[in-house]
Amino acid sequence: MAETEREAILEIRDLSIAYPISIGTVRAVEGVTLSVRKGEVLGIVGESGCGKSTLGLAVLKLLKAPGRVTSGSILYRGRDGAEAADILAMDDKSLLDLRGRKIAMIFQNPLTSLDPLVSVEDHFIEAIKVHEPSVPRKECLARAEAILADLGIEARRLSEYPYQLSGGMRQRIMIGLALILHPDLLLADEPTTALDVIVEAGFTELLMKLKRQYDLTVVLVSHNLGLVAEMADRIAVMYGGRIAELASANDIFEAPMHPYTRGLMDCVPNILLDQKELVAMPGSPPDLVNETPSCPFAPRCPKAMDICRSSVPALKDYGGRQAACWLYERKA
Amino acid sequence: MRRILRYVGGRLLLTVPMVFVLLTMVFVVLRVMPGDPVSAMLGGHAPQAVIDKKKAELGLDKPILAQYVDYLGQLARGDLGDSMILKEKVSKPISDKLPATIELTLCGLVVCLGLGVPLGVRAARKRRTGHDFGIRLYANVVYCIPVFWMGLMLQMIFGVFLDAFPIAGRVGSRVVSGEFDRTGFYIIDTLFSGNFEALGDVLYHLVLPAFTLGITLSGVFVRLTRANMLDVLKSDYVLASRARGVPERAVVYGHALKNALIPIITMLGLQFSALLAGAILTETTFSWPGMGRLLLERIYLRDYPTIQGIIVVYALFVSFVSLIVDVVYAIIDPRVRL
Numbered sequence: 001m002a003e004t005e006r007e008a009i010l011e012i013r014d015l016s017i018a019y020p021i022s023i024g025t026v027r028a029v030e031g032v033t034l035s036v037r038k039g040e041v042l043g044i045v046g047e048s049g050c051g052k053s054t055l056g057l058a059v060l061k062l063l064k065a066p067g068r069v070t071s072g073s074i075l076y077r078g079r080d081g082a083e084a085a086d087i088l089a090m091d092d093k094s095l096l097d098l099r100g101r102k103i104a105m106i107f108q109n110p111l112t113s114l115d116p117l118v119s120v121e122d123h124f125i126e127a128i129k130v131h132e133p134s135v136p137r138k139e140c141l142a143r144a145e146a147i148l149a150d151l152g153i154e155a156r157r158l159s160e161y162p163y164q165l166s167g168g169m170r171q172r173i174m175i176g177l178a179l180i181l182h183p184d185l186l187l188a189d190e191p192t193t194a195l196d197v198i199v200e201a202g203f204t205e206l207l208m209k210l211k212r213q214y215d216l217t218v219v220l221v222s223h224n225l226g227l228v229a230e231m232a233d234r235i236a237v238m239y240g241g242r243i244a245e246l247a248s249a250n251d252i253f254e255a256p257m258h259p260y261t262r263g264l265m266d267c268v269p270n271i272l273l274d275q276k277e278l279v280a281m282p283g284s285p286p287d288l289v290n291e292t293p294s295c296p297f298a299p300r301c302p303k304a305m306d307i308c309r310s311s312v313p314a315l316k317d318y319g320g321r322q323a324a325c326w327l328y329e330r331k332a
Numbered sequence: 333m334r335r336i337l338r339y340v341g342g343r344l345l346l347t348v349p350m351v352f353v354l355l356t357m358v359f360v361v362l363r364v365m366p367g368d369p370v371s372a373m374l375g376g377h378a379p380q381a382v383i384d385k386k387k388a389e390l391g392l393d394k395p396i397l398a399q400y401v402d403y404l405g406q407l408a409r410g411d412l413g414d415s416m417i418l419k420e421k422v423s424k425p426i427s428d429k430l431p432a433t434i435e436l437t438l439c440g441l442v443v444c445l446g447l448g449v450p451l452g453v454r455a456a457r458k459r460r461t462g463h464d465f466g467i468r469l470y471a472n473v474v475y476c477i478p479v480f481w482m483g484l485m486l487q488m489i490f491g492v493f494l495d496a497f498p499i500a501g502r503v504g505s506r507v508v509s510g511e512f513d514r515t516g517f518y519i520i521d522t523l524f525s526g527n528f529e530a531l532g533d534v535l536y537h538l539v540l541p542a543f544t545l546g547i548t549l550s551g552v553f554v555r556l557t558r559a560n561m562l563d564v565l566k567s568d569y570v571l572a573s574r575a576r577g578v579p580e581r582a583v584v585y586g587h588a589l590k591n592a593l594i595p596i597i598t599m600l601g602l603q604f605s606a607l608l609a610g611a612i613l614t615e616t617t618f619s620w621p622g623m624g625r626l627l628l629e630r631i632y633l634r635d636y637p638t639i640q641g642i643i644v645v646y647a648l649f650v651s652f653v654s655l656i657v658d659v660v661y662a663i664i665d666p667r668v669r670l
Binding site: 062104105108109113114116119174178 | 567568569571572573574575576577578579580582586587590591664665666667
C-alpha cells in the first residue's frame with residue numbers, strides 16, 4: 001500500500017460533493033477515496049448521474065454552481081514527485097497554473113467545446129500563452145503544427161474555424177489543446193460519447209499512442225464499458241455517488257465482485273454468446289436527494305440482504321482489489 | 333474582401349426599392365391628411381381665389397398621380413425639390429440639421445451600449461444576487477419610461493436642481509459656432525480647428541440629451557446581454573477554456589462576451605430606428621437643432637417636399653446603419669457568409 005501511495009500523482013480522499021437544490025440536496029459524490037497512479041489509465045465507469053463527471057470537474061475545482069465540496073481533499077503530487085498540495089485549498093493563481101499545464105481535461109462534446117468565433121490557431125496560441133506568455137506567436141504555431149501532426153491533422157487546418165471541422169477532428173484538436181503543454185494528467189470525460197463508432201475506434205488508438213508519447217496518466221470517465229475495457233489498467237465502478245468496486249481491468253471483467261458490476265457487464269451485448277435478448281438491469285438509478293442509510297444499489301440488487309437495506313457498506317480491500325458490498329464483508 | 337464589397341453593393345441597390353415604397357406611402361398619406369401647405373400658410377380665412385392661385389403655383393391643383401410622377405422625375409435627377417413654405421431648396425435645412433441629429437444619435441448609442449452591455453455582463457456574472465436584482469430593476473424601469481419624460485426628469489434634476497448641465501441647444505452663448513463650423517459635426521469641427529474650449533462646451537451640451545436617449549434604450553440591451561451571457565457562460569467552450577487555465581476575465585470578456593455580442597449586434601440594427609424615433613423626441617425636449625425638430629416643424633406647416641426629403645434621409649440613414657451592422661457581424665462571426 002505504501003508503494004502505491006508514493007506512486008500516486010493524484011489522491012482523492014473521502015470526497016463528498018453536494019448540489020443544494022430547491023427540493024433538497026443532491027449528494028452527487030459521497031465519501032469517494034481514490035488514487036491515480038503515475039502512468040496508468042484509470043477508468044471510472046457508471047451510469048449517467050452516478051457522480052463520475054462531477055468527480056472529474058472537482059479535480060480541477062470547476063464544479064458548476066451550486067455544487068460544492070462538503071468534505072474531503074484532492075491531493076495532487078505531480079509527475080516530478082513534488083510536495084503534495086490540496087487542490088481544493090489552492091488559491092486562484094495556483095489553480096490557473098494547475099489547469100491546463102499540469103492537469104488537462106477533455107470534455108464530452110467536441111462539437112461545442114471549441115469557441116465558434118476563434119480559429120484553431122488562436123485556440124492553440126491562447127492555450128500556450130495563458131501559461132507561457134513570453135512564447136512568441138511563431139513558436140506557438142510551430143508547436144501547434146507539431147502536435148497536429150501527431151494527431152494526424154494537416155497544418156492548414158490551423159487557420160480554419162471550428163464549424164469547418166468534423167466532429168472527430170474537433171475532438172482531436174481538443175486533445176491537442178489539452179496536451180500542448182505536456183500535462184501530467186489527462187482527465188477525459190466521456191471523450192467518445194458524441195463520436196460515431198468508427199471515429200471512436202481511431203480515437204482510442206490515438207489516445208493510447210499519445211499516452212505513451214507524452215508520458216501521460218489518464219483518468220477516463222465513461223459509461224462505455226467497451227471503451228474502458230480497451231484502455232484502462234484499473235477500473236473504478238461508481239454507483240449512486242460512491243465507489244462500488246475498484247480493481248484491475250482484468251479482475252473487473254474476469255471476476256466482478258459487486259453485483260452492480262456484474263449487472264453492468266450483463267447489459268453489454270456479446271457477439272460471441274448466442275443471446276436472444278439483451279439483459280436490462282431492473283429498476284432505475286438511485287435517488288440522490290433523499291438520504292437512506294442503505295447500500296445505494298440495494299433496491300436493484302438481486303442478492304440484497306437485510307443488512308444492505310439498513311447500513312452502507314464501506315469500500316474494503318480484498319486481496320489487492322476493493323469492493324463495497326456486504327456479501328464479501330460478512331465472509332471476510 | 334471582394335465578397336463583402338459585392339454584398340455591400342447588392343444591399344445598396346436594395347435600398348432603392350425600399351426608399352421608393354416608403355416615399356410612395358408618405359407621399360399619399362401627406363396628401364390624404366387634412367390640411368395642406370396653402371391653408372397652413374394663409375390661415376383659414378383667405379379668399380378662395382388667393383388659395384386657388386397659390387395652389388396652382390405649387391402644383392397642388394393637379395391630380396395626385398400627376399404630382400407623384402412630377403416628384404419622381406425630379407427625384408430621379410437627384411433633386412429633393414423646393415420647400416413649399418420657405419424660399420429654399422429642401423436639401424438646405426436637411427444638410428444643416430442632419431449632422432446635429434447624427435451626433436446626438438451616435439452619442440446616445442455610445443451611452444446606450446456603454447451602460448447596457450457592461451451592466452448586462454455584470455448581472456449575468458452576479459446572477460441571483462443584489463447586483464443582478466438591482467440591474468434588472470434598472471433595465472425594466474428605464475425600458476418603461478417614455479423618452480421625453482426621461483428628458484424632462486434629467487433636465488429637472490441635473491439642469492435645474494443641481495444646475496450641473498445645460499438643458500438646451502448644442503453650444504452655449506459664449507461659443508460662436510461660426511468660428512469652427514465646417515461639417516456641422518461640432519465634435520469633429522472643434523477638434524480639427526483645435527478649439528478645445530468649444531469642444532468642451534459642445535460635449536457639455538451633449539451630456540443630458542445623449543444620456544436621455546442612451547439610458548432609455550439601454551434597458552433592452554441590459555436584458556439582452558444578461559440573457560445571452562447566462563447562456564454562453566454555460567456553454568462547453570467556456571468550461572473548456574477555464575479547464576485550460578484561462579483567467580476568468582479573459583474567459584468572460586474574450587470568449588463569452590464576444591459570442592454573446594452576436595445577437596446584441598443584430599438587436600442594435602433593429603433598435604436603431606427606435607433610437608432615431610427617440611432622437612426626434614429628445615431634440616424637441618432639448619431644443620436640439622436637428623432633423624427631428626425640423627420634421628416636426630414642417631409637419632405642422634404641411635411642407636410636403638421637405639417632409640418627404642427628411643423621410644428619405646432617415647430611411648437612408650437606417651439602411652446604412654443596418655448595412656454596417658451586417659458587415660460587422662460578418663467580420664466577427666466566421667460562420668456568416670455574406
